[in-house]
Amino acid sequence: MPYYRQVGEIPHKRHTAFRKPDGGLYAEELMGVEGFSADSALLYHRGLPTAIVDAVAIEDERGPIAPNHPLKPRAFKTQDLKFGDADAVTDRRRLFGNADVTIGFVNATKSSPLYRNAAGDELFYVQGGSATVETIYGSLGIGDGDYLVIPTSCTYRVLPHDDGVKLLTIEARGHIGPPKRYLSAKGQFLEHSPYCERDIRGPSEPLVADGTDVEVLVRHRAGLTRYTYATHPFDVVGWDGCLYPWVFNIDDFEPITGRVHQPPPVHQTFEGPNFVVCSFCPRKVDYHPDSIPVPYNHANVDSDELMFYVRGNYEARKGSGIEVGSLSLHPSGFTHGPQPGAAEASIGAQFFDETAVMVDTFAPLDLGEAADASEDHGYAWTWSGRGPDRI
Numbered sequence: 397m398p399y400y401r402q403v404g405e406i407p408h409k410r411h412t413a414f415r416k417p418d419g420g421l422y423a424e425e426l427m428g429v430e431g432f433s434a435d436s437a438l439l440y441h442r443g444l445p446t447a448i449v450d451a452v453a454i455e456d457e458r459g460p461i462a463p464n465h466p467l468k469p470r471a472f473k474t475q476d477l478k479f480g481d482a483d484a485v486t487d488r489r490r491l492f493g494n495a496d497v498t499i500g501f502v503n504a505t506k507s508s509p510l511y512r513n514a515a516g517d518e519l520f521y522v523q524g525g526s527a528t529v530e531t532i533y534g535s536l537g538i539g540d541g542d543y544l545v546i547p548t549s550c551t552y553r554v555l556p557h558d559d560g561v562k563l564l565t566i567e568a569r570g571h572i573g574p575p576k577r578y579l580s581a582k583g584q585f586l587e588h589s590p591y592c593e594r595d596i597r598g599p600s601e602p603l604v605a606d607g608t609d610v611e612v613l614v615r616h617r618a619g620l621t622r623y624t625y626a627t628h629p630f631d632v633v634g635w636d637g638c639l640y641p642w643v644f645n646i647d648d649f650e651p652i653t654g655r656v657h658q659p660p661p662v663h664q665t666f667e668g669p670n671f672v673v674c675s676f677c678p679r680k681v682d683y684h685p686d687s688i689p690v691p692y693n694h695a696n697v698d699s700d701e702l703m704f705y706v707r708g709n710y711e712a713r714k715g716s717g718i719e720v721g722s723l724s725l726h727p728s729g730f731t732h733g734p735q736p737g738a739a740e741a742s743i744g745a746q747f748f749d750e751t752a753v754m755v756d757t758f759a760p761l762d763l764g765e766a767a768d769a770s771e772d773h774g775y776a777w778t779w780s781g782r783g784p785d786r787i
Contacts, residue, residue: 399583399593403534404602404634406440414440427549427639429571437637439532442604443627449609450624458490458498461762464700464727471775472767474501474523474562474704475721483508484527484554485613488565490764491723492702496670497757498567499702501766505560510612510629512551516568519666519673520544521646521753523706523721525561527554532629533640534599541646541706541751543665545572547639551612551629564704564753570669583638591665595648598640605630646706646751651679656687660754674754678708681748690742693733699756701726707751712738716778724775727760736779 407414414422425445428436439445464470477489479502486509488502504527526539531552538544538561546552548571554561566572578589585592607628614621644665652662663674681689690712703710703724710718712734718724726732734742777783 400636400638401598401640402634402636403599404440404604404632406438406634406636410438416442422633427547427637429548429639435637435639437533437635437639439632439635441627441629442606442631442633445625445629447626448623449626450622452622454613454620454622456620459765461490461493461764462768463762464725464760467727467729468776469727469730469732470725470763470767471716471718471772472723472725472770473719473721473772474564474723474766474770475719476770477501477503477766479503479505481506484556484561484563484565485509485511488563489766489769491766491770492725492761493764494757494759494761496569496759497668497755498565499755499761500565500567500764501563502565503560503562504554504556506556508554510551510553510610512549512612512614513546513567514549514614514616516570517548517572517668518546518568519566519572519668520546521564521566521704521706523562523564523704525556525559527556527561529554529641530603530630531599531641532632533635534602534632536597536599536641536643538643543644543646544641545644545666546641547571550641552641566668566673566755568668568671572666572668572673575664575667575672590650590652590662591644591648595644597643602632602634603630604633646675646677646753649675649677651677653680654682655684656682657689657691658682660756663754670759671755671757674756676703676750676752676754678749678751679747681742681745686743688739688743689745689748690734690738692739693731695731696726696728696756698728699758700728700761701732702755702757702761704753704755705750706753708749710750710752711742711745711748714738714741717772717775722772725761736781 484504488500666673
């Protein structure tokens, strides 16, 4: 994250003796990215964060992924996915993936195991419900419309509240953060950024949990391992730095508008390795007297465009079967645009009441088992009104 925070008890100087009430040393842990050359945090544990008593390989059961072939636009309905008494870690279902990112969905109703993704950062979008996310840095509450960024190797667990929590999950093979063009050379949000430090929440106090022989599920580049730790990883009494989990709500994104239709980069909210995440929010639309507020037909020649529709009525997709909870996938190699009649109908509109989360990837997205289970097979033919069974 772009700014420094201090939580709990820490010593005056880094890497100096910091003693417990009984005279023993707290164990210092540096969490750092990019080989000690970028953001980091220093955490102080009661026990040794290195003390494991068991390590067991765990089978990864996400299922296969398949290419988008034949290449065509597709739509999916997360509201059709079935979940039992699910947790937010082991029961998330994979919708899409490639070498850079895995995108899933889960409707969680029970507590997850302690979990750490050592392969990259994670980004959650809360489609509905609420939860407490306990982390090695402290707790965060999340609810409808929240984005949660969880940095690589941050141990956490998700505790859904009584209403459960619906999450779009984005797992990167690298780091997720604000677009660099929003930040000064010193890491402050600039004036043209559509959100800033005031909109961000982080943990405000440590958890300081106790326990012995505590299991933590760890995802790494070779698969999954379940460690058993001698002491609880949440035994942190304090930390400081610029690397920690943080929350930003989509309602705090300030849309950038213009006299004519603005391109998707004005909606960008995050960037990751070979992908970006954008927030399309309720906004005043184009105010040139002859403007067409819905998007023009466009070919994303270098990227796949995945749109998750979370609130309102998306003007460009009227008549396509898209509903709240739906996803559309418009792949590189296919020209896509508004549904028939949408451009004409939008002329003169003053305001769009729609909210969507878009993920653009610069490598093709393959389809996972959850995509296969929730696809609307008629979507590709909605522009022509004719499909292969009607020719």
